[in-house]
Amino acid sequence: MRTVRSPTGLTRLTGLTGLTGTVLALVTVLTLSGCQSRPTTSAAALSAVTGEREYRRPGPAVRRTPDGFLVVRSHRRAVGSGPVTRYTVEVEPSLTRHLPGLQTSTGLALGANNRGWAASHRLRQVGEPAHAQVRVLLARPATVDRLCAQAGYVTGGRLSCWNGRFAALNAWRWRHGSPGFRSLAQYRLYLVNHEFGHGLGLGHEACPAVGASAPLMMQQSKGLLGCRANAWPYPASRSTASARSAG
Numbered sequence: 127m128r129t130v131r132s133p134t135g136l137t138r139l140t141g142l143t144g145l146t147g148t149v150l151a152l153v154t155v156l157t158l159s160g161c162q163s164r165p166t167t168s169a170a171a172l173s174a175v176t177g178e179r180e181y182r183r184p185g186p187a188v189r190r191t192p193d194g195f196l197v198v199r200s201h202r203r204a205v206g207s208g209p210v211t212r213y214t215v216e217v218e219p220s221l222t223r224h225l226p227g228l229q230t231s232t233g234l235a236l237g238a239n240n241r242g243w244a245a246s247h248r249l250r251q252v253g254e255p256a257h258a259q260v261r262v263l264l265a266r267p268a269t270v271d272r273l274c275a276q277a278g279y280v281t282g283g284r285l286s287c288w289n290g291r292f293a294a295l296n297a298w299r300w301r302h303g304s305p306g307f308r309s310l311a312q313y314r315l316y317l318v319n320h321e322f323g324h325g326l327g328l329g330h331e332a333c334p335a336v337g338a339s340a341p342l343m344m345q346q347s348k349g350l351l352g353c354r355a356n357a358w359p360y361p362a363s364r365s366t367a368s369a370r371s372a373g
């Protein structure tokens with residue numbers, strides 16, 4: 127048996143075919159690398175695993191804010207109906223590689239979605255922090271701790287918060303999620319929606335019963351206490367969310 131490199135960059139072991147060969151080859155690559163956090167797979171193959179795209183330069187889509195963050199300049203059209211809330215999407219400069227994922231998550235969470243806040247609010251993304259009521263910011267744990275301490279919160283390098291201006295999302299949590307969530311994508315939707323909910327003036331709620339869907343405003347990052355993970359303010363059907371919006 128010998129090792130060859132296929133045109134796609136994936137190593138395959140000759141003598142084996144199909145999925146078995148590919149899986150064995152991937153195990154071989156990871157084993158030889160010595161550490162799963164430093165895989166030798168190509169950037170494209172890695173992005174297929176992590177869902178993250180390479181994003182080395184901020185480019186024209188962002189600009190620096192006076193307080194040192196990068197704000198997305200591109201706007202989304204306003205969605206939903208109800209009280210208008212303007213928000214920005216921002217990252218700390220050292221985290222620009224997470225910007226595509228952040229844009230995806232905020233777009234899904236705060237876009238035209240009847241399970242989301244757009245069912246009860248008119249949401250408009252803006253490129254100017256001074257015009258925003260909520261600044262959604264992905265930041266390093268130390269930065270989140272600093273911002274949250276301004277509001278009296280102790281986040282310990284692991285939690286996120288709303289400090290009255292920033293929905294400050296902890297980058298460690300962004301990467302690692304929290305147990306009980308179906309996927310990292312689901313956790314990220316929860317995190318955006320939860321902190322944004324604080325920005326809309328909402329406080330915390332408790333798990334109502336074992337086996338129940340967790341209220342969005344429950345502190346699900348700390349544990350589910352028997353509830354089922356939920357990322358949405360209106361997790362029920364489209365028609366129910368519309369009724370709430372209209373009512």
Ligand SMILES: [Zn+2]
Nearest residue numbers: 320324330345
């Ligand atoms: Zn909270």
